Amino acid sequence: MIYNVLIKPDDIEFEVDSHQTILSAALEQGVSLAHRCKIGGCMSCLCRKLEGEVEYQLEPMLTAKEQQQGWILPCQAYAKSHLILTMEE
Template identity: 75%
Template sequence: MIYQVMIKPSNVEFSIDSEQTILSAAMEQDVILPYRCKVGACMTCICKKIEGEVEYRHLEPMLTYKEQQQGWIFPCQAYAKSHLILTFEE
């Protein structure tokens, strides 16, 4: 399944296949997102999900329940389950 990801407030958009992580899809399309380790340990890529659904297939995110409820995700480990709107600003 192919979804669209929008990064706010810059309104940068890219496509993502449901079989790739958000970070890998962005990198493949030359969309620059912050990252360092690619395994969710460094927290460099953490962003807030404004809209949409993601899932984690390999590693559960190192986020508290409260952080997850607030919408925080790790794009390096998250797979899209719908169209997404994300922000790297609080």
């Protein structure tokens, strides 16, 4: 499946295939997201999910509380719906 991702507040949009990470889809489409390691260890790509669902192949390096608050790691997250994300706290 192909899903739309909207990054607020800049209204940056791109598409992500459910079989690729959110970060890899963004980079392929020329959308610059902060990142370093691409494996979830550096936490540079950490952002908050405002709407939508993601899943991980491996458990992310986030606490249950962080996940409940909507924090995701786009370098490891796979979209399972259309998403609205923000890089702001």
